Amino acid sequence: MKCLLALLFVLSLSGCELLPVQLGGPAGKELVCHKGKKTLELPRDAIGAHLDHGDHRGPCR
Template sequence: MNLIRATIISGAMFCCAGCAVVSVGNPTQAGGKVPVCHKGKKTIYVDEAAVDAHLGHGDYVGMCR
């Protein structure tokens, strides 16, 4: 029983370590601005309150690639 429990805990720690590299949330700039890739072409900085509206029409949070 202890071996099984140790394996599960070890696997959970591995998963958490892998999850730690994922960025969660909006990467805000000074002044509460968030970078949004607008129409897949140009990075713009919008207020946090405007992010959802941009996401609704296909833009995404982050710099354009």
Template sequence: MTVIKYASAVALFGLVAGCVIVPAEPQQDNKTPVCHKGKKTLYVGDSAVDAHLKHGDYVGICR
């Protein structure tokens, strides 16, 4: 099975099974993704991560 056919089959299965397929966020050079207030993904430098974690944000993209 070619890669395209395989990817199409996986995508179709995800739709049929009721799964949500979320595309990956573009990478930001030397930045860490932080979900800010549960609404918006920010890309911050390492020195800013702790401050965001202290007020309830979390590392990763918002879903």
């Protein structure tokens, strides 16, 4: 029983990570919350322009 509980505990943790900036998107792209309303997946070289006008990294919430 202890082994089963330990296995379930380890399996539940294996799917957890800290929220990365790049959420499963293609390499070289990041998520940006555009105007607080729409999540965009953008190439990394386009991120700076969006951050400059108030968007933020990561998905909109």
